[in-house]
Amino acid sequence: MLQVEWAQPSPESEQRLAVERLRSIVQQVSEVNGLMLHDRPICTGMILELKQEDNPMFSVQMRDRAGEIEPSIVSSWSPLQLQSLHNAIGSKMTALVNHGSPCDFCDIRAVVATSVNNAVARSCKVED
Known part of the structure; x- marks a missing residue:
């Protein structure tokens, strides 16, 4: 599972943009690999799951982060950053x-x- 956490409180519009960008990337991966993309809401965010039939093959969890040890790393998939x-x-x-x-x-x-x-x-x- 890949975890995406909001490193600091960020405006809902920025979070929505990041989620849309990530969903687009995961959708492309699902299409290339013949997998189905499922959104699963959780209390602190959401999970994007790639499944083959009913078996989860990969998932990305997005949620708020309580704290961090180091700052996130800038990625080439703006506005997404790497943990x-x-x-x-x-x-x-x-x-x-x-x-x-x-x-x-x-x-x-x-x-x-x-x-x-x-x-x-x-x-x-x-x-x-």
């Missing part, structure tokens, strides 16, 4: 604590494994 890696990990940890679904455990495990592997690679570097 920083640290914010994404923070959001995933919040989901892990609140819900503890299997995908949350797998995602955090991958982050830890990648971090450990990178640290080992740096410590084993041979000087020229």
